[in-house]
Amino acid sequence: MLWRSRPALLLSKSEHFAADASQPRQFCSAAAPLPAPHQPSPAPIRSIPLRTTKLLLAGVIATAVAFTAAGCAGTATASAPETNASGVTTLKVGASFPATDILNYVESSQAAAAGLDLQVSEFSEYITPDTSLEDGSLDANLYQHLPFLNQFNKDHGTHIVPVGKVYFPPLALYSKKITSLDAIASGDTISIPSDVTNERRALLLLEKAGLITLNPNAAGPADIATNPKNLQFQELDAATLPRALDDVKAGIVNLTYALPAGLTSEQQIYKEDVTGTPYTNLLAVKSGNENNAAI
Known part of the structure; x- marks a missing residue:
């Protein structure tokens, strides 16, 4: 088990940032149709300033981030991630920068010991990570805060739930x-x-x-x-x-x-002041997998 309930990581580059994610206006009426399923491809680790990298990586160690699963398109029931004969569970996780660097670090340093194979995909917009979670193309994502997650579920009829708070970057x-x-x-x-x-x-x-x-x-x-x-x-x-x-x-x-x-x-x-913010970025899964043993 990797995930432990701990205070959300506060990412900062000197007094530059403290850290969170935003998304585009493509909301429709309630239960709007979902876009066609998207099959993401893994994204490489992005080059960022060294000090930022150290803080991102230190935050991973401090929060012990881990991941779970999601399910079949258009249904409220999630299917579990696949585990091979060697007992390794593959988790497909979608994220936006800088969360991709966090996940790539977990994959390279901690995932194997926990019996996980993380396949990290980077997204530059904020619709596909949730629709891919809903249709089963992804097992988890890390890019959104709770107000956005709730609004997305309301507008698109999805069944996405938070697992835990991870990091907060302010506007x-x-x-x-x-x-x-x-x-x-x-x-x-x-x-x-x-x-x-x-x-x-x-x-x-x-x-x-x-x-x-x-x-x-x-x-x-x-x-x-x-x-x-x-x-x-x-x-x-x-x-x-x-x-x-x-x-x-x-x-x-x-x-x-x-x-x-x-x-x-x-x-x-x-x-933005970080005190009492509701905009901490969350690890999210499809409903039914929030208590999965891979967490």
Whole structure:
């Protein structure tokens, strides 16, 4: 058994990041049809700054991360992962960066001793990892927080459940043009993620920064109560937010995209507080496998 219930890992690169994941607006009405099954291929370990790598790897050791299974497409019942004649259980795990590096490290250093063969696949968007979990192409995934998981189940009729908290990377407001909140001027444009859960999360960050106030249960820019600087908001797929910084005064970017894009702590204007956050990234499986012996 690899998984142990421990506090979620807080990933940080100096005072750069603390760590989490975001996703794109492709939500439909309740129980929307699932995309066609996707067969992911393993992804190589990504080259990232050495200090970040050490912290990621140290976090794996501290949290003893492990993985379970998922099941058949379109049903609420999951099937168990396959175990060969030698007693080795193969687990197909989907993830987004930096979780892929965490998983690849577990595979190279800890999985064999636990009787596991981890097959890690990297995804650059946030729909396929859950649909692949639902249809059985994956056994587990590591990329989403609980609000996103709940929204995805609601919108797509899936049966995905969390196993345990793993790591938390906060959102941050970045800019390539200014260095402080005071430099944001009247009428400036701010880019934010377009998916339901992270758009609200981004607006809450802007509210805490003192740039706007929100109506109760705000979901998007239409729910802004006061906007003293008459800020404009550009809603974009999370993966495009780092590139959009060239065209806006500032933008809210998740660690999943900030690190690969080369964004630095010096470009952060305001960062999400980690205290009491619901946005810790989770290891998730299909319902029925949350108590699997491979965990």
